[in-house]
Amino acid sequence: MSKPSDAAPKPGKPAGAxxxxxxxxxxxxxxxxxxxxxxxxxxxxxxxxxxxxCQQHGAGVIDFQHAMVKHLRxxxxxxxxxxxxxxxxxxxxxxxxxxxxxxxxxxxxxKSFEHFIExxxxxxxxxxxxxxxxxxxxxxxxxxxxxPMPGIYCLPKxxxxxxxxxxxxxxxxxEAVADPEIFGAGAGLVHSEALLRLDIGGKAPxxxxxxxxxxxxxxxxxxxxxxxxxxxxxxxxxxRGWLNLASP
Numbered sequence: 001m002s003k004p005s006d007a008a009p010k011p012g013k014p015a016g017a018x019x020x021x022x023x024x025x026x027x028x029x030x031x032x033x034x035x036x037x038x039x040x041x042x043x044x045x046x047x048x049x050x051x052x053x054c055q056q057h058g059a060g061v062i063d064f065q066h067a068m069v070k071h072l073r074x075x076x077x078x079x080x081x082x083x084x085x086x087x088x089x090x091x092x093x094x095x096x097x098x099x100x101x102x103x104x105x106x107x108x109x110x111k112s113f114e115h116f117i118e119x120x121x122x123x124x125x126x127x128x129x130x131x132x133x134x135x136x137x138x139x140x141x142x143x144x145x146x147x148p149m150p151g152i153y154c155l156p157k158x159x160x161x162x163x164x165x166x167x168x169x170x171x172x173x174x175e176a177v178a179d180p181e182i183f184g185a186g187a188g189l190v191h192s193e194a195l196l197r198l199d200i201g202g203k204a205p206x207x208x209x210x211x212x213x214x215x216x217x218x219x220x221x222x223x224x225x226x227x228x229x230x231x232x233x234x235x236x237x238x239x240r241g242w243l244n245l246a247s248p
Contacts, residue, residue, distance in 0.1 A: 093224075099128045100227045104234050113242040120209070120235070121151025132186045132212035136160075138205045153184055160206040164197050170228060171195040172219040182210045192218040196232040202245030209235060 033039055040046060106123050110116035117135070125133045136155045144154045159181065164171060171194070178190035190212035198207040209232060213219065240247065 096227055100231055102127050103231060107234060107238055110238075116238060116242055117149070117152065124211075128211065129213075130211055130218075131189050131214045132183055132210075134183055134186075134210045134212075136182050136208045136210060138207070140205050147184060153182060155181055155208075160197060160208055163195060163208065169197045169232070170225045172221055172223055172225070172228075174217045174220045176212075178212060182208070183212055186212070189214050191216050192220075194219040194228055196228055196235075198232060198236055198239070200236050200239045200243075200245060201247050202240070202243070204239065204243065204245055 103124050106119050106127060107116065110119050120135060121133055125131065133151065135152045136159070137152065138155045138157055138160055146154050148154060163182075173193050176190060176193040178187035178193055180187040182195070183190055183193075192213045192215060194211040196209040196211070198209060200207060211219070211228075239245070
């Protein structure tokens with residue numbers, strides 16, 4: 001004997017089939033909410049897009065309660081947007097800090113002066129997710145080659161002061177037209193740059209560290225320079241150590 005659940009369905013239109021094929025009405029939604037009074041509590045995110053009811057008090061009368069609810073909702077949306085921006089900025093800063101720390105460790109691990117220069121002009125680009133890193137050093141005598149070794153460029157006398165001014169130490173550009181004297185043949189790749197002045201001291205000539213990226217906005221004029229300045233100071237100390245120079 002077959003069970004009731006195994007019996008073949010009776011011919012005819014299933015109950016409720018018409019309900020499934022017609023569109024929902026306001027009465028359907030209202031009825032569902034009455035049968036499930038905790039629905040909006042369990043799905044509170046739906047309330048964010050709902051318009052609060054506005055009481056009608058006659059012509060020329062404003063419902064302040066409705067206006068206050070709308071104002072509070074707009075304020076909450078603004079706070080959520082600010083929170084998201086703050087979280088994004090915090091993550092970007094944490095990533096930048098991690099890259100600078102890794103860069104400093106790489107510089108300190110150099111086994112020789114040549115290895116140190118290679119770390120600066122090659123490894124830093126990889127660690128900092130950049131396209132080009134160069135060192136610019138002002139000429140101290142005539143006949144100095146423009147490009148004595150990979151990643152290093154001899155600059156005309158007075159070039160550093162021309163770039164930074166009398167007291168400037170950092171220069172960031174979100175949309176840069178890179179200088180071939182600083183970036184060499186790779187200048188065409190650079191769309192955003194950070195230039196850091198290096199005060200090595202002793203009899204060392206004026207110098208700079210140039211960071212270039214093909215991404216517009218990789219560096220920005222409004223960006224904080226504390227981490228980049230820290231990297232520049234570490235470079236200065238390393239140069240003094242390798243060249244046996246006194247502090248300025």
